[in-house]
Amino acid sequence: MSGAVSKPGLSVGADGVRNVTRTLPDEVPVAVSFDGTTLAVMMATPNDIEDFAWGLALTEGVVTEPDDVEDFEVVTHETGIEARFWLKSDKAEVLKARQRALMGPVGCGLCGIDSLEGALPALPAVTAELRISREEVARATDALRAHQPLHDRTRAVHAAGFFVPGEGLIMAREDVGRHNALDKLIGALHRAGIDPAGGAIVLTSRISVEMVQKTARAGSSVIIAASAPTATALSLAEGANITLAAFARGESFDLYSHPHRVTTGASDVA
Template sequence: MTDPVKSLPGLAVGPAGSRRVLRALPEEVPVAMVFDGSTLAVMMATPSDIEDFAMGFALTEGVIENLDQVESFEAVEQPNGIEARFWLAADRSDALKARRRAMAGPVGCGLCGIDSLDQATRALPRVSGDIRLSREDVATATDALRAHQPLHDRTHASHAAGFLRPGEGIVAAREDVGRHNALDKLIGALARAGEDPATGAFVLTSRVSVEMVQKTALAGCPVLVAVSAPTAHALRLAEGAQITLAAFARDGAFDLYSHPHRIRTGATDVA
């Protein structure tokens, strides 16, 4: 596959003058999600962990309900991008037609290509996971994720999504230039490894927008921890899906917004 990092020249300009530099930059390529010979979506993504990305995308878009419904898969590099080719079990053909869409848009646009407002506000399943996290688990989650970001270390231009297991820390992580792609990659990696998202928390290096909550709910993960803020609508969705949402998780602290019973804070309110 294409190298996910390219070293390219530039000119660094500062108060003392300028100098030539060689910077490691993340690559970004079109990835076509092809189901039974027909392209459903084209996403701009980092060309790494493509099978994880494709499987996570198929799960969170409702094309499949589990990996047993994929009869075969291959990632094929083309001159202008990558094709993620699925062949599905026959019983998924109707579901595929119902989800049919062509989606091509910039990184960060998690709802590009939908054809109705109903799709943007689709009903989410209620997540019933009964895990318990300690205050320390959540407060140190994003700092712990930093140790699993080699692409960011090289480029300073990528997002990550990690899976936090109570008392164990980050046990899996994936990176991409797109925050929602990183989460799809993580969800796909967990599915391929037979890991149940209900046994831990998703940890994000980004803000929490609507599609991040949607993907978390559809994956069945009960806790979402992010380094930045949620949008107001994302918070409403998390509340309705019974997801515990912790945001601004950094420097040993966090804000807790919805379904706090899964986190043992050990603290009392202060005025």
């Protein structure tokens, strides 16, 4: 599965109608199961499925260390893809506590959650004290733009990247769902042995509650996004000790919550 499919269509404009062929992003049902029980079924781009499954397992709190997993496999079916985890016996109760069905439209990170209280659980306070310059924050989304080959082909997917101060953007993942892209990135970092505390999460999307939750559980202390945070996401970030930089484009950005990590040159901020 390539992640994109070419389809015919009609282009209608002021100068008439013409036949076109467009490259469109693909999405398939991806089931993530643990010990034979499905935790989530999400519509996702069928690339980097191992990264996606591991990222979801980590951000849902079912898996915290590689040793938690006895076995893992990805199985392709006619109707979709299944990522199967087999856990060590002591993780069974954690799985039961986090059990929920997430079958729903792409981009919905809370579909099917069992209780309203479960939507906003307490987040761990991030302890990483990253320092990143104003110039690096301002150019982070532009750097991510250069790592979006699927977007270049389709103009219809999100991306999440990992920016390390002094090194730049070292990794990125794409998906039709912004939550999925972030899960893929977190899973890829985990599988590569890269500590998320050492860099900033960069997003093409707005900063919603789920994006802050996933970042906090990964242990990264800075989010840089091309769009805005929601008010609730900002409140969560404040409580979780996460710095939010929004509307990062060109030479400028807005800075919210724990701005001390960004060296702006202004004494009242930095």
